[in-house]
Amino acid sequence: MLVNFSSIRTYIFDINGTVIEWNNLYPHIEKLISTLKKRHKKVYYITDNCVITREQIADKLTKLGLKTSENEIISSGYVAANYFESKGINKVYVAGERGLISELGDKGISISDDAAHILLSIDRNFNYMKLKKIGDLVKKGAKLYATGFNRNWYVDGEVFPGEMPIVEVVKKFTGAEVKLLGMPSPEMKSRLLEDVFLFPEDTLLIGDNLSTNVTFGNMCGFRTGLVLTGESSEEDLEGLKAEEKPTVVIRDVRNIVKNL
């Protein structure tokens, strides 16, 4: 076996597409996570989705049967808030939703129409005039950041646009580059390693997306597991570079429970 699940001490799960399909748990996840906790494994969650706050994500998981607290969750919105705080940036223009704005507010970062830093995220109210506003700010020298480069956001059998379509339209319009603060970015890695005490070689990151989750886990020096419930399929493994390949493909999460 490529990963000895019993010797792994820290399990980090991507959330959407891996643990939940936004409002529903995937089969056997509850059993897996309760078994991991019974075996004294540390369990954390990581996500690029910051439509809702970490506290709201924890509530959502708890209501679905996975008792979770806010500090077991690392979101890219939380990473972005910490990053801006560390750089002394206290004013940001945001194409994003209330969850993200609230994470930023927790670090004393206010939302402004006249900011030198622009954060792009999932924004269900993104429109033509927001794009124009971003163009005006970039012309004045503003820098662009994004909470993720995901194409899709899966919600209960439906596919919504992720951050990438917004990032692409902004890049096309402004000609400017966008700095990633979600997976797989060095900023997300340093936040995770600062917040969570772990040994990379004893850590397994499980996710549904090769270019974000798996690449990020590999970048952190973790073992990585790909589940097939979300974005990536086995065909996507063909021709990948080593740093994009998972240590193991998890076709059925019950195999982890059996081998603990």
Ligand SMILES: [Mg+2]
């Ligand atoms: Mg996912």
